[in-house]
Amino acid sequence: MLTPKQKIKYLFDSILASGQRVRCSFCKSGDCIEIDRKYFVTRLMECQNCHLYFRYPVDKKEENADFYQTEYQESDKITTDLPDAAQLEDMKKDGFRARGKNAGRHLELFARLFPGEKSLRIIDYGSSWGYTTYQFKEAGHEVQGYEISRSRAGYGVKHLGVDICTDEKQLREGNHIFFSSHVIEHHPDIASMIQLAKSLLVDGGYFIAFCPNGSLAFRMKNQETFHRFWGKVHPNYLNVDFYKRLFRGNPHYIMSNPVILENIHPFQRQESVIGDLSGDELMVIAKI
Numbered sequence: 102m103l104t105p106k107q108k109i110k111y112l113f114d115s116i117l118a119s120g121q122r123v124r125c126s127f128c129k130s131g132d133c134i135e136i137d138r139k140y141f142v143t144r145l146m147e148c149q150n151c152h153l154y155f156r157y158p159v160d161k162k163e164e165n166a167d168f169y170q171t172e173y174q175e176s177d178k179i180t181t182d183l184p185d186a187a188q189l190e191d192m193k194k195d196g197f198r199a200r201g202k203n204a205g206r207h208l209e210l211f212a213r214l215f216p217g218e219k220s221l222r223i224i225d226y227g228s229s230w231g232y233t234t235y236q237f238k239e240a241g242h243e244v245q246g247y248e249i250s251r252s253r254a255g256y257g258v259k260h261l262g263v264d265i266c267t268d269e270k271q272l273r274e275g276n277h278i279f280f281s282s283h284v285i286e287h288h289p290d291i292a293s294m295i296q297l298a299k300s301l302l303v304d305g306g307y308f309i310a311f312c313p314n315g316s317l318a319f320r321m322k323n324q325e326t327f328h329r330f331w332g333k334v335h336p337n338y339l340n341v342d343f344y345k346r347l348f349r350g351n352p353h354y355i356m357s358n359p360v361i362l363e364n365i366h367p368f369q370r371q372e373s374v375i376g377d378l379s380g381d382e383l384m385v386i387a388k389i
């Protein structure tokens with residue numbers, strides 16, 4: 102969510118960068134077409150090679166990092182807002198349900214992928230101040246979070262007693278799950294995020310990501326929301342075609358919400374399942 106001042110700055114910066122060469126932010130292909138536009142300047146492009154939707158102009162990595170250190174705010178009053186002591190205790194007692202951050206569905210998903218395993222090694226990538234990391238830890242898992250914002254990471258370490266680092270080099274290897282929820286659409290370098298996940302997972306581990314759904318089925322169902330979902334805060338718009346190409350050599354499961362957990366099971370070799378894609382949130386699970 103941008104303030105009016107941030108919106109003006111975003112528009113001004115976009116105008117200044119409008120002469121930038123159009124290149125896919127993932128595969129660097131120049132074969133891209135426009136599929137949506139805002140304010141005559143910012144455009145949503147589709148790469149014809151990898152099928153990622155990305156915002157043009159593209160931010161520099163250092164500009165992206167500065168934005169998430171000092172300016173990024175969400176309107177849900179939990180993702181980026183740090184609660185006081187009383188608020189935090191109420192959230193913990195309620196299991197974070199009142200703010201829509203209960204991790205129960207994720208924990209059930211993990212249990213279905215690893216039946217019988219009571220303790221998994223998990224990376225919570227983009228953990229904010231640790232409300233999900235904390236719930237994974239309380240459920241008995243060995244969890245390490247990563248968060249780009251030093252202030253939010255520090256809050257989680259101090260007030261929730263969770264392990265959150267701000268340097269990817271500090272992330273441990275040998276994990277069963279690399280998990281992210283509404284992170285990949287913000288990331289300035291998706292290729293490096295995927296490579297990091299692969300380097301940190303055990304053979305047979307799972308990459309799991311939730312993000313806004315850019316797939317055609319959702320776009321056709323709700324063009325207005327599709328249009329609203331991309332912009333300064335969401336420079337990437339993930340879709341089924343991109344994920345199918347990205348994980349074409351891995352067993353994978355791609356579908357939108359609501360996720361039918363009963364259909365989830367340990368993946369078999371070469372298994373690929375594409376579910377309903379008309380919901381506003383996209384989920385991908387890929388076995389590495």
